[in-house]
């Protein structure tokens with residue numbers, strides 16, 4: 001019997017797990033996929049929202065602003081990239097009434113430092129903005145974070161503090177027992193005193209397995225285009241247009257790694273795995289992004305992708321013990337600003353469980369984590385010294401992003417390490433560049449195969465159904481027959 005089982009290793013589940021590891025509790029994370037950060041947490045805008053969007057008085061508004069305030073210290077402790085670059089909501093209207101509404105809402109939510117600017121003032125900050133922009137809401141507290149690194153950092157730090165992770169473990173059913181909850185999975189039965197439901201777009205399915213008070217989540221797809229780092233200087237702030245009833249609209253933003261991201265669209269769908277992009281979606285992204293910044297270098301698109309928001313009917317975070325199921329804690333309906341709010345959601349859920357279970361604090365809790373060593377951040381002298389001691393740092397595997405074999409080995413061997421090509425890519429950026437892994441994937445496969453002692457035919461791109469090769473056609477068939 002485990003004290004707490006968290007379902008889902010996205011940014012919310014891992015933030016909760018890390019906060020729970022500050023207590024003397026046994027904590028386990030069950031994840032149906034092969035890794036951390038494989039669903040919504042890997043495909044979003046990476047914006048740390050200031051907090052003027054959410055309705056005042058909601059949990060969404062409270063946790064947005066709180067999460068935003070926590071991000072700086074957390075980024076330092078967990079060694080992840082975070083930049084407070086500020087955002088502009090631009091308006092093409094003569095009257096700035098929507099901006100004023102957002103401003104008032106932001107004030108009520110506790111957002112600091114906002115200002116309504118004229119079009120010219122906004123263009124002075126962002127010279128590539130359209131001449132049609134009449135006004136803008138500037139929010140200096142908005143920022144950008146690397147969504148992958150935030151998720152991995154939570155998971156690694158939780159693991160170092162004793163949290164167990166079980167991958168490829170799908171919860172199929174949940175039942176109440178006399179002293180807790182029983183989870184049927186494809187890997188057997190697990191029992192826990194408390195269960196945290198952080199299952200993203202599946203959170204309603206899990207909630208409805210055990211609670212009579214049903215909730216409904218609709219996957220709301222958002223499609224994106226990513227521009228090459230070569231044009232990274234084109235914008236420096238996060239540029240939003242005025243929001244619509246479907247959300248914050250198409251934005252243009254720099255990323256923490258120097259690319260430019262355009263999107264997302266917003267379209268309700270039924271398929272909870274429907275992360276394909278569409279011609280219509282991408283042309284909407286192009287058209288709307290060009291309205292904000294007409295000179296956008298769209299010939300520099302290197303990839304497109306889509307993510308699914310877990311849109312709950314009431315458009316509110318549902319966080320708390322289900323009223324009719326003792327010990328079942330929902331963390332559901334976590335759509336945007338869920339990434340921003342994740343640190344605050346982790347704290348909120350851990351406080352709730354601590355109040356219910358009364359555990360002691362864990363005096364051994366380690367609250368820092370060191371990210372993957374990036375030789376590019378070292379001086380030439382330091383880099384040379386590193387390569388002398390560990391020659392694998394001198395072997396560049398991904399030429400677009402200049403990622404070395406040493407970084408890939410670090411990504412594989414650290415706590416909750418990478419087991420797939422995508423796992424390596426999100427942790428190190430090998431394959432994230434202009435060639436989109438055309439060059440480095442065979443080399444990364446070799447390293448994965450060598451380090452995990454698996455045949456190359458067993459190396460996956462991501463999950464189970466994503467095998468890359470079926471066998472070796474020329475020479476060296478030995479490893480496959482072993």
Ligand SMILES: Cc1cc2nc3c(=O)[nH]c(=O)nc-3n(C[C@H](O)[C@H](O)[C@H](O)COP(=O)(O)OP(=O)(O)OC[C@H]3O[C@@H](n4cnc5c(N)ncnc54)[C@H](O)[C@@H]3O)c2cc1C
Nearest residue numbers: 008010012032040041044045047171200222337338339340
């Ligand atoms: C297009 C888009 C843009 C966004 N932009 C932003 C932004 O800029 N800023 C911001 O703050 N937020 C943003 N968000 C929201 C943010 O990305 C999400 O709120 C956040 O990632 C949700 O994290 P999660 O852990 O709840 O869900 P997920 O990351 O989806 O994790 C849930 C996990 O549960 C697992 N799971 C599901 N069912 C089971 C089961 N039965 N058994 C075991 N495991 C299971 C899944 O495999 C998954 O790994 C955006 C979202 C989208 C889609």
